[in-house]
Amino acid sequence: MNNTKLPYPPSLQLGMIGNCAYSALIDRGARLVWCCLPRFDGDPVFNALLDPSENGSEWAFELEDFARSEQEYEPNTAVLRTRLYDTRGQGIEIVDFAPRFWSRGRMFRPLTLVRRVKVLQGSPRMRVILRPRFEWGRMQPTVTQGSTHIRYVGGGQTLRVNCDAPISYVLSETFFVVDRPMNFIMGPDETLATGIEDTARHFEQETVSYWRSWTRALALPLExxxxxxxxxxxxxxxxxxxxxxxxxxxxxxxxxxxxxxxxxxxxxxxxxxxxxxxxxxxxxxxxxxxxxxxxxxxxxxxxxxxxxxxxxxxxxxxxxxxxxxxxxxxxxxxxxxxxxxxxxxxxxxxxxxxxxxxxxxxxxxxxxxxxxxxxxxxxxxxxxxxxxxxxxxxxxxxxxxxxxxxxxxxxxxxxxxxxxxxxxxxxxxxxxxxxxxxxxxxxxxxxxxxxxxxxxxxxxxxxxxxxxxxxxxxxxxxxxxxxxxxxxxxxxxxxxxxxxxxxxxxxxxxxxxxxxxxxxxxxxxxxxxxxxxxxxxxxxxxxxxxxxxxxxxxxxxxxxxxxxxxxxxxxxxxxxxxxxxxxxxxxxxxxxxxxxxxxx
CATH class of the missing domain: 1.50.10.10 (Glycosyltransferase)
Incomplete structure (x- = not known):
C-alpha cells in the first residue's frame, strides 16, 4: 500500500512564477494550486487554492513515502526550486518557471509553463497529478494524447503538455521510478521547434540569465x-x-x-x-x-x-x-x-x-x-x-x-x-x-x-x-x-x-x-x-x-x-x-x- 500524503494544507506559504503575461502559485510541496489563463484575470485552470477537494484542479508531483521538502528561488531570479524527499532519503527536484527573455529583438514571454524534474538521490517513485479544469472548475476537459504530449480542451482553451515522462503513467496517475530527468512544458497547442529536453533547458538558461541581468541593474540599498x-x-x-x-x-x-x-x-x-x-x-x-x-x-x-x-x-x-x-x-x-x-x-x-x-x-x-x-x-x-x-x-x-x-x-x-x-x-x-x-x-x-x-x-x-x-x-x-x-x-x-x-x-x-x-x-x-x-x-x-x-x-x-x-x-x-x-x-x-x- 502506498503511503502518500499531502503534508501542506492550503496556506499562503506559496511561491510565484510568471513572465508578465501570466503567473502561477506553487506550494511548498511543488503543487501548482493557482494559475489563471490566458491572463491574470482569466479562468483559474488550476484552482486548488480555493477548492482543495477532489473537485479542485492542481498539478502535483507526489513522492511516495514523502517525508519533507525544501524550497527556494534561484538567487536573483523568478525560477523556483522545490526538493522533495522520502523517508529513505531519496529525493527529486522540481524546477518551475515561466520563460522570459529577449529573443529576435523582442521580449519572449509565451503562455508557457516549464516544470523540470531531476533525481537528487536514490530511486524515488512519484506520480504526476495533472488535473486542469475550466470555467472556474465546473468543466472537466476533453483529454487526448499523442506520443509525447497530452491535450486538454475546454472552456474555449486548449492546453498542450509536452513531456518526456511516460504518458501512460501521467494519464493514469500511476507511481513510477524517476530514473532520469523529465521535462513538462505546458503551453499553446503547438509543436515544439526543438526537442522537449532541449527546449526546457534552453528556456531555463535564458530565463535565469534574463532575471540575473535585470536584478543586476537595480540600485539596491546596502541593507x-x-x-x-x-x-x-x-x-x-x-x-x-x-x-x-x-x-x-x-x-x-x-x-x-x-x-x-x-x-x-x-x-x-x-x-x-x-x-x-x-x-x-x-x-x-x-x-x-x-x-x-x-x-x-x-x-x-x-x-x-x-x-x-x-x-x-x-x-x-x-x-x-x-x-x-x-x-x-x-x-x-x-x-x-x-x-x-x-x-x-x-x-x-x-x-x-x-x-x-x-x-x-x-x-x-x-x-x-x-x-x-x-x-x-x-x-x-x-x-x-x-x-x-x-x-x-x-x-x-x-x-x-x-x-x-x-x-x-x-x-x-x-x-x-x-x-x-x-x-x-x-x-x-x-x-x-x-x-x-x-x-x-x-x-x-x-x-x-x-x-x-x-x-x-x-x-x-x-x-x-x-x-x-x-x-x-x-x-x-x-x-x-x-x-x-x-x-x-x-x-x-x-x-x-x-x-x-x-x-x-x-x-x-x-x-x-x-x-x-x-x-x-x-x-x-x-x-x-x-x-x-x-x-x-x-x-x-x-x-x-x-x-x-x-x-x-x-x-x-x-x-x-x-x-x-x-x-x-x-x-x-x-x-x-x-x-x-x-x-x-x-x-x-x-x-x-x-x-x-x-x-x-
Whole structure:
C-alpha cells in the first residue's frame, strides 16, 4: 500500500512564477494550486487554492513515502526550486518557471509553463497529478494524447503538455521510478521547434540569465538586499506587459481575516496601487515598469476626457467588472464566498486623480526614459487636475472603498493636493510660468482646507475626514507625499495618536471606525509600512527598524507578503502576493538602510 500524503494544507506559504503575461502559485510541496489563463484575470485552470477537494484542479508531483521538502528561488531570479524527499532519503527536484527573455529583438514571454524534474538521490517513485479544469472548475476537459504530449480542451482553451515522462503513467496517475530527468512544458497547442529536453533547458538558461541581468541593474540599498530583490521581482511580475496594467494581487477571495466575509477579487489594475508600485520600482532605478504602465494609464486618461475616472479597470481597460459569487467553490480554507469582479468599479474614489498624476509625474523629469512625457501629455493631465480640484471637498467612498458610507475623506483631498502640486512642478520643468502659478494657487487652497478641516482638536490628530474625529492610517501619507513637514507638531501628534488607536504591537490596522463588516481584525501591511516611514521621518529610526524587522519575519519562507497579517497568530491573510505589501518592503529598506559609503 502506498503511503502518500499531502503534508501542506492550503496556506499562503506559496511561491510565484510568471513572465508578465501570466503567473502561477506553487506550494511548498511543488503543487501548482493557482494559475489563471490566458491572463491574470482569466479562468483559474488550476484552482486548488480555493477548492482543495477532489473537485479542485492542481498539478502535483507526489513522492511516495514523502517525508519533507525544501524550497527556494534561484538567487536573483523568478525560477523556483522545490526538493522533495522520502523517508529513505531519496529525493527529486522540481524546477518551475515561466520563460522570459529577449529573443529576435523582442521580449519572449509565451503562455508557457516549464516544470523540470531531476533525481537528487536514490530511486524515488512519484506520480504526476495533472488535473486542469475550466470555467472556474465546473468543466472537466476533453483529454487526448499523442506520443509525447497530452491535450486538454475546454472552456474555449486548449492546453498542450509536452513531456518526456511516460504518458501512460501521467494519464493514469500511476507511481513510477524517476530514473532520469523529465521535462513538462505546458503551453499553446503547438509543436515544439526543438526537442522537449532541449527546449526546457534552453528556456531555463535564458530565463535565469534574463532575471540575473535585470536584478543586476537595480540600485539596491546596502541593507536587506535579498528582501528588496524578491520584492522587486514580485512587483515586476505583477505587470501585464501586453497593455502595461499592474494588478493589485494575483488571487481572488483570500479573506482579510478568517470568517470575515472580506473576500475580494484583486486581479485588476487599481490606479492607486499601481502608482505605489511604480514609485517603489523607480526608487531602485527600475523605470521600465513605469514606461509600460504609462501606456495603459494614458489610455485611461484620454478616454476619460477630463471627466470621471474609476478607481480600477480591467487589465485590458475594461470598465465593467461586475461582481458575482461562485457558490460551487468552497473558498480558501472553506472561507467563502468566492467573488469574481469587483463592485469598486462603481465607486467614486476621488484620490484617483492624484494617483494618476503622481504615477506619471516622474516621466516629465527623468532623462533616462526612451520617451519622456512632454506638453501633449501635460495637457491631458491638466484635465485630470481640473477634476481633482473640482471634487477634492466632495464626499466619496475613500481609498478603503467603503460601500455604505461617504465622507469628505482626508486621503482623497490629500491626493487632490498632490495632483495640483505635481502639475505645478511639471509646469516648471516644461517652462510654463502661468501654469506654475495656476496649479500652485490651487494646491495652496486645498492644503489650507486640509490643515484646517481635517485637524481634530479632540483627538489631537488629523482625522480621516473633514470635520471628523475617527482616525485612519492614511493620514500618514501627508508626509510621504510631502504635503506637511514631518517635524510639524501636528504630524508628530498624529503619529502618536495613530499608534495608540490603531496599533497591535508592531502591526497597524487601517482605521478604527467599524465599516460594512464591523471592525477590522487583522493588520493591513501597507499601513504598518506607512508607520515605519513616518517614524523614520520624525527621527524615531531605531523604532522604525525594529518594526521593519518584524515585518521581514512576517513574510513567508520565500520572502513574500499578502495583504494582511494577523496580529496574534502572525499568519498571512488577504490576497497574495499583495503589491502594496511588497512596495512597503522596498520603501522601508530604502528609507532605513545605512548608506553605501559607510562600508566602501
Amino acid at each position: 536587506w538586499q535579498e528582501a528588496v530583490i524578491r520584492a522587486a521581482i514580485t512587483l515586476k511580475l505583477s505587470l501585464f506587459e501586453d497593455t502595461g496594467a499592474i494588478v493589485a494581487a494575483m488571487t481572488t477571495s483570500i479573506p482579510e481575516a478568517p470568517g470575515s466575509g472580506r473576500n475580494w477579487d484583486y486581479r485588476y489594475c487599481w490606479l492607486r496601487d499601481a502608482f505605489f508600485v511604480v514609485r517603489a520600482l523607480n526608487s531602485i532605478s527600475e523605470v521600465a515598469t513605469m514606461e509600460e504602465y504609462l501606456r495603459w494609464l494614458m489610455n485611461i486618461v484620454i478616454r476619460s476626457g477630463g471627466g470621471h475616472v474609476q478607481p480600477l479597470y480591467g487589465i485590458g481597460q475594461e470598465e465593467k467588472l461586475p461582481e458575482f459569487i461562485l457558490d460551487h467553490l468552497p473558498g480558501y480554507r472553506g472561507n467563502g464566498p468566492v467573488r469574481v469582479g469587483n463592485q469598486a468599479q462603481e465607486h467614486f474614489q476621488y484620490d484617483v486623480y492624484g494617483n494618476i498624476i503622481l504615477g506619471a509625474s516622474q516621466a516629465f523629469h527623468d532623462h533616462r526614459l526612451f520617451k519622456r512625457a512632454g506638453r501633449a501629455e501635460f495637457v491631458h493631465l491638466e484635465a485630470v487636475g481640473e477634476q481633482a480640484f473640482k471634487v477634492y471637498d466632495q464626499p466619496d467612498a475613500g481609498m478603503w472603498e467603503l460601500r455604505t458610507r461617504a465622507r469628505v475623506h482626508t486621503s482623497s483631498a490629500l491626493m487632490s493636493w498632490a495632483a495640483c502640486d505635481r502639475l505645478a512642478k511639471v509646469a516648471a520643468t516644461l517652462g510654463l510660468p502661468e501654469r506654475i502659478r495656476y496649479w500652485r494657487e490651487r494646491a495652496d487652497v486645498i492644503r489650507g482646507r486640509i490643515l484646517k478641516e481635517s485637524w481634530s482638536e479632540e483627538r489631537q490628530a488629523f482625522a480621516e475626514s473633514f470635520g471628523g474625529r475617527d482616525l485612519d492610517a492614511s493620514a500618514l501619507l501627508m508626509a510621504e507625499v510631502n504635503m506637511i513637514d514631518p517635524n510639524d507638531g501636528r504630524f508628530i501628534a498624529t503619529v502618536d495618536a495613530l499608534e495608540k488607536s490603531l496599533c497591535d504591537g508592531p502591526y497597524m490596522r487601517r482605521y478604527e471606525a467599524p465599516d460594512d463588516f464591523g471592525k477590522p481584525e487583522t493588520a493591513f501591511n501597507i499601513c504598518t509600512f506607512w508607520r515605519i516611514d513616518a517614524l523614520a521621518r520624525i527621527g524615531r529610526k531605531a523604532q522604525a527598524r525594529e518594526i521593519f524587522e518584524v515585518m521581514l519575519k512576517s513574510r513567508n519562507h520565500l520572502g513574500m507578503l499578502s495583504e494582511d497579517t494577523h496580529p496574534v497568530t502572525g499568519e498571512m491573510w488577504g490576497n497574495f502576493p499583495q503589491t502594496y505589501s511588497m512596495v512597503g518592503t522596498i520603501n522601508a529598506a530604502v528609507r532605513l538602510s545605512a548608506p553605501w559609503d559607510s562600508v566602501i
